[in-house]
Amino acid sequence: MSAAPQKARAGAEKIDVIVSAVVPLNELVTRFEFTRADDKAFPPFSAGAHTVVEMRDGDRLRLNPYSLMSDPADSSLYAISVRRDDAGRGGSLFMHRSVKVGDRMKISYPVNLFPLDLRGRKHVFLAGGIGITPFMAMIAHLERMGGAWELHYACRNEALGTYVDQLTSRYPNKVHVYFDDRNQAIALEDLLDGQPLGTHVYVCGPKGMIDWVHATAAAHGWPDENVHSEEFLAPQPGKPFEVRLCRSDITIQVGESESLLEAMERCGVDAPFLCRGGACGQCETDVIEADGTFVHRDHWLDDEDHTSGKKIMPCVSRFVGKSLVLDR
Amino acid sequence: MTIQFNTETFRDDYSFRNSDWAIKRFPFPFHEDSYMYSVNMEQHRGGPDGSVYEKRFDVDEHYVSEMQDRAIVLADDPLRCQSLPHMTLAGWDTLELIMVSKSEDYPDLFELHRDGNRWRWINKPMGIDHTFTFLDETTLPCGPLEYITRQAQGDYAVLDQRGDMLYMDAGMVTTQADWSLDFDIGMDFFEWHAPVPLAHEMGIFKRALKFLLNIQQGAPARRLNWTMTVNPLLDTSPENYHKWGIQKTSLTPENVGAKQHLRVELQTFYRLPRSNALLFPIRCYLIAFQDLVSIPKWGRRLHRVVRDLPDELATYKGFIANRPLMLDYLGRHDDGLPTSPGVWPDLDSEPPLQTQNDARSR
Helix, strand or coil: CCCCCCCCCCCCCEEEEEEEEEEECCCCEEEEEEEECCCCCCCCCCCCCEEEEEEEECCEEEEEEEECCCCCCCCCCEEEEEECCCCCCCHHHHHHHHCCCCCEEEEECCECCCCCCCCCCEEEEEEEHHHHHHHHHHHHHHHHHCCEEEEEEEECCHHHCCCHHHHHHHCCCCEEEEEHHHCCCCCHHHHHHCCCCCEEEEEECCHHHHHHHHHHHHHCCCCHHHEEEECCCCCCCCCCEEEEECCCCEEEEECCCCCHHHHHHHCCCCCCCCCCCCCCCCCCEEEEEEEEEEECCCCCCCHHHHHHCCEECCCCCEEEEEEEEECC | CCCCCCCCCCCCCCCCCCCHHHHHCCCCCCCCCCCCCCCCCEECCCCCCCCCCCCCCCCCCCHHHHHHHHHHHHHHCHHHEEECHHHHHHHHHHHHHHHHHHHHHCCCCEEEEEECCEEEEEECCCCEEEEEECCCHHHCCCCHHHHHHCCCCCEEEEEEEECCEEEEEEEECCCCECCCHHHHCCCEHHHHCCCCCCCCCCCHHHHHHHHHHCCCCCCCEEEEEEEEEECCCCCECHHHHHHHHHHHHHCCCCCHHHHEEEEEEEEEEEECCCCCCEEEEEEEEEEEHHHHCCCHHHHHHHHHHHHHCCHHHHHHCCCCCCHHHHHHHHHCCCCCCCCCCCCCCCCCCCCCCCCHHHHHHC
């Protein structure tokens, strides 16, 4: 049609924000609260949504997704909780070390890859560690709408039990906490066994926990559609490699600690993206030619795509070998 | 600007008319002299001043009459508006989006005053001044989706998104090009598009679904679709096919210019913030051939598009039987001159229709 052609920009729309609070919760986790720089109300968001936070770290631009964990009904602020990852690529360290109250930042509009199934008669939440964050918003939403829920929350120990006190005091009958150092564990099989028809299960935590929940639920006859999970992959470092981008007509180097997507952006290529965690599918890129081995890390492409060597998700996946040519 | 609302009908005596203003801003859908399917999506972020693309929800001279026609359809057939139980929140999302957009885009026509969840909505053209509690259905006379779409032109499909699929789980559908919400309710994206010819083989729907699943909050999109309608009927539904289908046989060489209408849908797509559902407004614009050919470029181009359209599409769009009659009429408005690229009328730069006398004297 081209009534008024505008080129879509990569990523979701941005919001200018000011850091209004930095609240250390324990040794590893800090909450960051944002207000809008233009004093307007934030757009409402659906529970389970994340925002991508832009970090200006020197001359480097970092873009990390974090679940929105504030009350979706509160349009005066957005909040995220960030776990410091000392072995990570530096985004969470930057948030912990460099972000101060009063700083101006850019964050993306909310994007939801982990929504509640609103048909659910009951919602059972299974959280591991920092995986608690999306459930904070889901709980606030269901409390307001009168939905049935329960939370089972596994933490390493009491000191690292982020939001445990707040949750157990507000919802003593719905929140169940399990501490690893006391050898407490979620009795998943019993839990799945007793649920009424129309119950949905949601899991957010380490990969092992997610796989365990999916496998156990499947073994107990739960339909896949009733078991939901979210796992953000952080791009992992790897050996540097060279890529030819044929549409942009440039050859770029991907450094050890940057992702292929980040390298493209650094070289001025406007590549599509949303979640930057291998989940949304937006950055899917066709491979023109490859002599080497792919290191696929996404959970968007299926096994067939992975073995075909025809596609790659540049936000998390890498390449080892002689030459790689992409249609970008 | 202030809009003069027409008093007109879309049934019985068909007094529907487009003013010169409405003709010039008609969303002509063909950017070149031929047509084939494409996903043809672009961002919905305004457009040229006065065009139908400028506002989030276009309000024009047909607003009040269209809403009266919708009320008649609903009185006869309440199932034209449905919302499965889990879609109520999406209904509130829709109500909020339309009220906020209209009050910001047309402050002289609509006002929204919000004090927490206590909302006052003023719709001046329809004479409504209503105070209600947001998210409390008991304070509205009907569900939130029905309430607001009785006050907004165009059909509304509300699609739930689950597991990388869209489901037709709610809607208000009274101005449709021969599809039925009651039939499609609960269907997934591929199921409700099953009757469309050729596009499945072309992979159009797979690509379209992928695009729609990724529509994000704050970044709405739009596209145009089109068909043909004899008489300015809004309600060309399968439910009422026995009433309007027969009218297609009433076309004659004498009345084709007045009776035959090009029907264009401005389809927009919004991610709804609270429910994560996708709102799909389908706004119908009608224009009589005799008005359309008053724009010389459009007359030339429509003739060429209708002439060269594959038979499958002319059949699916329901005008294969009338095509010769339409081409006789349109052919008289095509002098064979080239047309400028793009959809706009280009009245200042495109030459008027050259008659045979003009051609001889050159």
